[in-house]
Amino acid sequence: MARQKADRNEAERSEAVELNPPAGPTSEPPALDEPTKARDPLPPKPDQAGPANVSPTGVDYGSSPETNAQAGAYLTTSTGVRLRDTDHSLKAGRRGPVLLQDHHLREKITHFDHERIPERVVHARGAAAHGTFVANGAASRISRAAFLAEGAETPVFVRFSTVLGSRGSADTVRDTRGFATKFYTSEGNYDLVGNNIPVFFIQDGIKFPDVVHAAKPQPDREIPQAQSAHDTFWDFVSLHSEAQHHTIWNMSDRGIPRSFRTMEGFGIHTFRMVNADGGTSLVKFHWKPRQGVHSQVWEEALLTAGMDPDFHRRDLADAIEAGAYPVWDLGVQVMPDTPEETFEGIDLLDPTKLVPEELCEVQIIGTMTLNRNPINYFAETEQVMFNPGNLVPGIDVTNDPLLQVRLFSYIDTQLSRLGGPNFSQIPINRPHAPVNDLQRDGHHQAADHGGVAPYRPNSLDGGCPFTAGTAEGAFIDVPTPVQGEKVRELSASFEDHYSQARLFYTSLTEVEQQHVIDAYTFELGKCYEEAIKTRQLGCLAAIDADLAEAVATGLGLSVPKADTKPAKVDPSPALSQLGRSWPVTGRKVAVIVAGPDDAAVAAQTVEAIRAAGMVPLLTAPNGGTLGDQPIERSYPTAASIEWDGVVVAADPSAGPNPADDAKIIRLLDEAYRHGKAIAVLDGVDPATLGLNAAATGVVTGDPTAAVTALTELLAEHRVWDRV
C-alpha cells in the first residue's frame, strides 16, 4: 500500500515537472553589452493634430510625442543611474531568495506603494483641459483685474467633475457637475470654482460635511456609488428645505448633461468687483457654452454608465484632439453694491438664490477656448488644486456664509490630499506671475530660496521683498463696514426656501417638467423609508401641487399637507434648455450599412455629414474598410449612446439588410426613444427597421436630402416630442 502511494506521488511529480513550460528568453537577464533599442513610435492618426506640448505654467513637456515617451533616453533610477535590467530582482542564485540590497527593486516598489494619493472628498472624478481666455474689455468699467482688460489673453486650466462618485465611478450619473477654472493671470492665479447649477444645497458652509455625508454612499455597506437615489440623501434634503432648490435642478435635465462641453457654468456666490477708481459692484458669473446647453435622457444616461463610464471624459478629450475646441463666453450679472446687498428683493448673499436673467442681463466679458488636452492625468488633472480664495486685484469676496467657509476649506484639504503646504509649487498650480513669498521649508519644498532674511521688515536682505501699493498692483481688501453681535444665525431673508424652486419648475417646458417628475419618482422610489418619501412629498407640495401629486401617484402614496403654500412667481424662460437652436459642429452621426454593396451610398452619406461639420461613424457588420472609408464601428461595438443622429444607408435590394440584425433593431429603438434624429435613405423601408416613417424626427430621402433634414433636427439637439 505504502509502495503504491509512493509510486503515485512519483508519477504526479513527473507530470507536474512536464507541465512547467520550458524557460523562455524573457526569463534571461539581458546581456551585459547589449542595450535595448528604441522602437519607432506609432504613426499619428491622420485626422488628429495635437497642439504644441507646453504647459500653461511654462513647463516644456517636449514638442514631439517622442520626447513625451522619453524616446531616445536610457532607463535610469530616480537618481539618474542607468539601469541594465528592470525585470529581475537581485537574488542569491537563480532560484534563491531576493536580496535586501537590491536598491533598484526597493526604490521601484516603494514608489509604486505610494502612487495613490487620497482622492478629493468631493469632486473626486474629473476631466480637464488647457485653454485660453480672451477678455473683450467690457468688465474694465467694473473691475481693475488685468486679465479682464480688452484683448488680454490668459492661459486657463479647467477641471470638470461629478461631485459624489469616487475616482473610478461613471461619468453620466445624476449629479451636480463641477466647473472649476484656473486663470494664470499676470497678477497671479484667479480661480473661479463653480458648478453647472447656479445655486447650492446649503446656505452656511458649516453644514457642508452633513450634506456630503448624507449624499455619499451609506456608511454601513458603502452603497450606492455616485447616486443620490438613497435614503440618507433624501432624509437630509427633506429635513433641510433650503436644499430643495438645488435638488430640483439635480432632478431636471441639468443633472445629466450630454457632455461637459454642453454645460453652463455658474460662480453661484455673489462676488464684489472693484474698478480702478475704487468703485464696487456685486456680480454673479455665468459660463455660456457656444455648443449649446444639452442633456442626456435618463435611460440613455443609465445605459451610458454601463457601456462607457468614461463618456464625458472621452468626449472632451476626443473633441479637443480632433480640433473641435469647445468655447464658452464668460458673462456677469452686475448689480449695485448697496448696504442691503439685495437685488429686486433677492438676497445676494444667499447661495440658494439666483437672479433671473430677465431681471438682470448677463453681459459677456470674454471668451474661453479649451484647446489642449493634459499630457499626464495625475500630474495635471489630479494634482491641480482650486481655491475660491485665489483672487486677483479687482475681484473680492462677499459675506455669503457659504463662500466664507469655502475660503478656509480648500487650502486645508490640500494639506492631506497633496501631502503638505507646498502644493502651489506643483507645476500645474504654479502661477505665471513671479512668486516672492516668505513661505519656507515644509514637505516637498522644491524651491532653492536664497537670502538669510525670510521675514519682513528686514535689513539683511536689503528689505526685500518689498510690499506693493495699488499702483504696483497689490491686492487691497475692499474696506466694507462690518458690525453686529456674535450670533449663530442667518438673516431672516434666508428663510424663503421654496419660491425659487417653484420659479425653476414653472419656467420649464412641459417635457422638461415631465423629466423632473420622472426623476423624483425614480429617486424616491429607490428609498426604503416611507416616512422620508412622504416628508419629501410635503416639500414638493410647497413647490407645486401638480408636481407633488404626479410624484405621489408614481410612488403609490398620498401627498401630505404642504408646510407653505406655493409662492406666486414670474417664470424665467432663460432657465429652460429648450427652444433655441445650436451649431451642429462635432455632433456624431452613425451611418449604418449592411455590407460591401452599400459602399457608394455610404461614401455619399459620410461626405454629406462631414460637409455639415459633423462626425460620421460608419457602422458595418465587421471592422475594416468599406470602399475607401474606414469602418469606425462594427455591429458588436456600436452603441446608440454615442450617436446624436443616425442614418440607415443600406440598400436592401442589393444584399443583406441591417433589419436582419437584432442588435441594430434594438439600437434604432433606443435612438428613437431617446429622441435622436433618424434618417432612412431611399430604398430602405423604415417599417422593416421597426420605425414609423411618419413619426416626428424620422426623415427619408437621398443622402444629401436626408443629411440636410437630419442636420436641421440636430440643431435643436433632440426630437423633444419623443422623450
Ligand code: HDD
Ligand atoms: Fe467645493 C472641491 C465647487 C461648496 C469644500 N468644490 C470642489 C470642486 C468644485 C467645487 C468644482 C472641485 C475642484 C477641483 O476640480 O479640484 N464647492 C463648489 C461650489 C460650492 C462648493 C460651486 C458652492 C457654491 N465646497 C463647498 C463648501 C465646502 C467645499 C461649502 C466646505 C465647507 N470643495 C470643498 C473641498 C474640495 C472641494 C473639500 C474637495 C477637493 C478640493 O476641495 O480641493 O475642499
